[in-house]
Amino acid sequence: MADSQLDNFDRKILAILAEDGRIAVTDLARHVGLSKSPCQVRMKRLQAEGYIQGFRARLDPAKMGMRHVAFVEVRLTDTTEAALRAFGAAVLKIPEIEQCHMIAGAFDFLLKVRTSDIVTYRQVLGERVSALPYVGSTSTHVSMESIKDDGF
Incomplete structure (x- = not known):
């Protein structure tokens, strides 16, 4: 799927996940205006198509002595x-x-x-x-x- 084929729901999901990858699916669905199941299906599709490459913790390099x-x-x-x-x-x-x-x-x-x-x-x-x-x-x-x- 090319970027031009992403709809507004997909774009909203990606924008919210980029800010908070740990958001609960129910909260994500509420923010984008979908019910939980369609939101989960979209998330899985966005992962399968490579738009979402994974989730990870953002660490503070300074606190880890890597300034x-x-x-x-x-x-x-x-x-x-x-x-x-x-x-x-x-x-x-x-x-x-x-x-x-x-x-x-x-x-x-x-x-x-x-x-x-x-x-x-x-x-x-x-x-x-x-x-x-x-x-x-x-x-x-x-x-x-x-x-x-x-x-x-």
């Missing part, structure tokens, strides 16, 4: 499909990398790396990020403050 955020520009030495796949597969194995985006521009990938402090970040950069397949160079930008960090 340091750096964005790393990565330039690869090779951008063949095999090199891109190898790089991507290796990135998935590094828990400190929260996000990895392929970029069209002056560099190839932008990584969001979260660690406890700059010393730990330097270790992760030197021992793990720089050792990823086909990494030619990196450039780090340290986040001083997060103004908005929502995601979907």
